[in-house]
Amino acid sequence: MKALIVDDDLALSDVVSFTMRRAGFDVITAHDGRSALERWEADDPDIIILDLNLPKLDGLSVCKSIRDQGDTPIIILSVRGEEEDVVKGLELGADDYIVKPFSPRQLVARAEAVLRRAKSAPVFPGPQSAGNFVLDPARNEVCIGNGDNIQLTQLESRLLEVLMLNCGQVLTSVSIIDSVWGSNGGDRVMLKQLVYRLRRKIEINPSEPVHLITISGVGYAFEA
Amino acid sequence: MKALIVDDDLALSDVVSFTMRRAGFDVITAHDGRSALERWEADDPDIIILDLNLPKLDGLSVCKSIRDQGDTPIIILSVRGEEEDVVKGLELGADDYIVKPFSPRQLVARAEAVLRRAKSAPVFPGPQSAGNFVLDPARNEVCIGNGDNIQLTQLESRLLEVLMLNCGQVLTSVSIIDSVWGSNGGDRVMLKQLVYRLRRKIEINPSEPVHLITISGVGYAFEA
DNA sequence: CAGGTGGGTCACAAGTTGGTAACAGGCTCA
DNA sequence: TGAGCCTGTTACCAACTTGTGACCCACCTG
Numbered sequence: 017m018k019a020l021i022v023d024d025d026l027a028l029s030d031v032v033s034f035t036m037r038r039a040g041f042d043v044i045t046a047h048d049g050r051s052a053l054e055r056w057e058a059d060d061p062d063i064i065i066l067d068l069n070l071p072k073l074d075g076l077s078v079c080k081s082i083r084d085q086g087d088t089p090i091i092i093l094s095v096r097g098e099e100e101d102v103v104k105g106l107e108l109g110a111d112d113y114i115v116k117p118f119s120p121r122q123l124v125a126r127a128e129a130v131l132r133r134a135k136s137a138p139v140f141p142g143p144q145s146a147g148n149f150v151l152d153p154a155r156n157e158v159c160i161g162n163g164d165n166i167q168l169t170q171l172e173s174r175l176l177e178v179l180m181l182n183c184g185q186v187l188t189s190v191s192i193i194d195s196v197w198g199s200n201g202g203d204r205v206m207l208k209q210l211v212y213r214l215r216r217k218i219e220i221n222p223s224e225p226v227h228l229i230t231i232s233g234v235g236y237a238f239e240a
Numbered sequence: 241m242k243a244l245i246v247d248d249d250l251a252l253s254d255v256v257s258f259t260m261r262r263a264g265f266d267v268i269t270a271h272d273g274r275s276a277l278e279r280w281e282a283d284d285p286d287i288i289i290l291d292l293n294l295p296k297l298d299g300l301s302v303c304k305s306i307r308d309q310g311d312t313p314i315i316i317l318s319v320r321g322e323e324e325d326v327v328k329g330l331e332l333g334a335d336d337y338i339v340k341p342f343s344p345r346q347l348v349a350r351a352e353a354v355l356r357r358a359k360s361a362p363v364f365p366g367p368q369s370a371g372n373f374v375l376d377p378a379r380n381e382v383c384i385g386n387g388d389n390i391q392l393t394q395l396e397s398r399l400l401e402v403l404m405l406n407c408g409q410v411l412t413s414v415s416i417i418d419s420v421w422g423s424n425g426g427d428r429v430m431l432k433q434l435v436y437r438l439r440r441k442i443e444i445n446p447s448e449p450v451h452l453i454t455i456s457g458v459g460y461a462f463e464a
Numbered sequence: 465c466a467g468g469t470g471g472g473t474c475a476c477a478a479g480t481t482g483g484t485a486a487c488a489g490g491c492t493c494a
Numbered sequence: 495t496g497a498g499c500c501t502g503t504t505a506c507c508a509a510c511t512t513g514t515g516a517c518c519c520a521c522c523t524g
Contacts, residue, residue, distance in 0.1 A: 115405050125369070154338065154350075169500060170349055186378040198352065206502065208482060213501095215483095223483080231379055232481070232510075233394045393511060428470090430513065436472065437512095447472080456470070456521090 018042045020061035022052040023093065024070055032065060032123065039124040049073025053081055056088065063127055067093045068101050076104055083109035089130045146183040147240020153177050160218065171196060172214045179228065179238035188235040211236065242266045243351065244285035246276040247317065248294055256289060256347065263348040273297025277305055280312065287351055291317045292325050300328055307333035313354045370407040371464020377401050384442065395420060396438045403452065403462035412459040435460060
């Protein structure tokens with residue numbers, strides 16, 4: 017496993033490098049945005065630890081460039097007070113963030129978690145399965161366990177597909193709405209309705225859902 | 241939105257074109273592999289509907305060429321019995337497939353789904369751990385030791401996240417307020433209230449806190 | 465001792481969120 | 495044309511979240 021560490025603070029960069037090496041990573045470093053991109057292209061790392069404050073080319077731009085050209089996992093380093101930039105980074109496709117000061121062990125733990133997540137989520141069209149759910153998006157049908165097929169509507173099928181593609185993860189209402197209706201299509205009320213209708217088809221007891229879980233104030237998650 | 245439709249069966253191609261046009265797409269057509277590539281380079285479509293059986297240059301080769309040079313979404317049209325080719329196509333980077341015969345509406349739905357999927361959902365940060373506390377900021381849940389999960393509100397979860405990220409360190413009230421409510425959001429009274437509420441959930445004896453410690457005149461600290 | 469300050473506790477109200485239900489327009493298909 | 499389904503819309507209700515004011519106690523200081 018190769019890690020690219022990008023930080024202009026040399027002291028910190030050294031600490032991080034040491035920790036990651038001890039955790040079994042090969043480490044490459046860069047100290048400004050432009051050389052970060054060069055190292056990324058040249059050495060093809062498995063994960064990138066990226067500080068946002070960088071000379072020559074700021075962290076967000078680096079993040080965007082890398083996301084435009086590939087899907088190497090990225091963890092953002094930020095200092096307190098940069099919350100907005102962190103959010104921007106996550107929206108640009110970063111995989112996680114960690115706030116300085118942090119314990120080295122924390123960083124390693126997050127890095128390994130991100131790598132695990134990256135490997136386990138190959139996005140593939142066609143029939144989706146998660147747990148004992150098998151969804152055929154082409155026919156809008158879902159089969160639960162070894163039971164009968166359940167006929168869904170198109171919207172129900174899309175909703176379930178999005179959730180199953182991100183099985184176990186929490187999706188915000190907004191991102192679900194984007195995925196189901198497109199970026200300027202639906203609203204929360206329509207999603208609420210759709211969830212209600214889907215639950216009546218796939219949950220044994222729709223009023224106590226065990227698969228299509230509500231995360232209050234955030235969104236929904238699918239559990240197999 | 242521009243769609244490039246590639247099929248040597250003129251009748252089918254016409255039906256597909258008509259449907260896509262009615263769905264609001266601009267449509268370009270090609271009837272063999274070589275001209276498909278030419279049209280792709282010349283017109284830069286947003287999505288490609290690609291039949292696999294093509295004269296001059298077969299569909300898989302077209303698929304490969306396009307993937308080598310760009311990332312335009314591709315939907316493969318196949319007839320039953322060509323499953324192996326479909327799999328090859330998906331491995332080459334096609335985004336979805338649809339089996340003939342299909343209803344026009346289905347095709348449009350899949351096309352829109354693929355386009356939506358192209359800009360995918362934002363990802364949530366992973367769990368935080370400190371001592372025997374494990375916090376899932378996405379679900380607003382915390383697990384203490386091997387006990388049950390405790391459901392938090394959004395604000396409680398943010399507060400705990402900030403404190404856990406700086407485990408063992410003292411944070412001033414002001415910096416906590418900034419992190420939880422944003423730079424011009426909260427005041428000390430709201431923080432006081434929030435601490436009180438969080439303590440009732442995570443402390444065994446809320447009136448003698450051992451984790452969420454008060455540093456009088458300064459702020460708070462989290463101890464694992 | 466009186467008064468001020470910081471913090472903990474409690475109760476309440478407004479606002480928000482999510483689940484449920486019923487209905488209407490539009491589309492498909494016979 | 496008419497039946498039936500899908501989807502969006504509105505409405506209502508219950509539960510929860512959050513901000514606010516009030517009150518208390520402990521401590522410090524003059």
